Amino acid sequence: MSPLEVQQLRDATPGCQSGIVHFNHAGASLPSQATLDAIIDQLQREARDGPMEAGEQGEVLVEKARRAAAQLLNAPTSSTSSIAFASSGSSAWSMAFQALGPWQPGERILVGRHEWGGNLASMQQAVQAGARIEVIPCDETGAVCPVALESMIDAKVKLIDLTWLPANGGLINPAQAIGAVARRHAIPYFIDAGQAVGQLPVDVQALHCDVLKSAGRKHLRGPRGTALLYVRPDFLSQLNPAQRDVFSAPWTAEGFDLRDDARRFETSEVSFALLAGLGNALQEVNRLGVEHTWERVLQLSERIREALRQLPGVSLHDLGTAHSGLIAFNLAGWDAFELKRRLGLKRINIGANGVAYTPLDMQARGLTSVARVSVSPLNTEHDIERLITALRELRD
Incomplete structure (x- = not known):
């Protein structure tokens, strides 16, 4: 992205005018003014015309959001x-997982070591019914290994689930290669793409996934x-949701x-206002081009990684060979939450x-907490x- 494009993006984002440097886009990024306007416009429509009466226009906005999401994916x-x-x-994710049931004793769920804690919590329902959660081994770089997955397949495997970009580091797992194994054996394949959608290109057809989810508040x-x-x-016919209306x-x-x-x-019962905002955000990503933003994310994150490597007392916690815009690190002598x-x-x-977000990987690596810097095209060299400078001051 050119400096002019970056400045235009920042000018359209109120959070960039606050004087705060925001490096928590993996937690929640900064919405544009147009996204805020879309939310407020629908709320005002509801206040003026009546909440139920304004639902007709709300439904139109939701369908626009649905089209934008389908295009992006x-x-x-x-x-x-x-x-x-x-x-x-x-x-x-939990609704889709529960809709796979009922689970039977001996059925197997294969997950990556970097699985999101919330997904693991949902899986306990299946474990109570006698199913087993098993971890797919990592390769020598720390990424989930498709070859190892292939060797684990049998008739008892009911689900393969992958957290594509983990919450505790910059790893990009080989989601497409894992999907090829799942498709070859006709095993349902779920992808947690919470840190991926909006940050890097996502093609659900190339990924061979059956289910994919992402939060709206992160890179979108x-x-x-x-x-x-x-x-x-x-x-879809294999999913029988428990919740119905x-x-x-x-x-x-x-x-x-x-x-x-x-x-x-x-x-x-949904919030048309929030979905109007999500729809605008999705349209903005599509107009800008996620390939365009991904290139800038890679440039900025590599700049930060290199600067952190030069800072005494900093340990980086990257795994794999391909890295996202999420940089996990620790500063000697500092608890990650206190550093934040x-x-x-x-x-x-x-x-x-902490450990709870990615318990299998954090425990495997002996980590109790990590600090996270996550970048967006909104960030600048000045932010870095x-x-x-602040980390150097705290270290000293």
């Missing part, structure tokens, strides 16, 4: 039938309380029946993770200089 066919919206990435720069769920159309299972002459698209995971707090006092936002 390269969903199969021109239809939006494979996209559903939810209140969070965790709830979207949408509002909190929004998420998207992709379900491969040919896989008159929207997800509308009345027909034969009685209530599930929708034949991904909206079987939605309910009649102290940088916040200097008006620099970063993230920090402020961060490194």
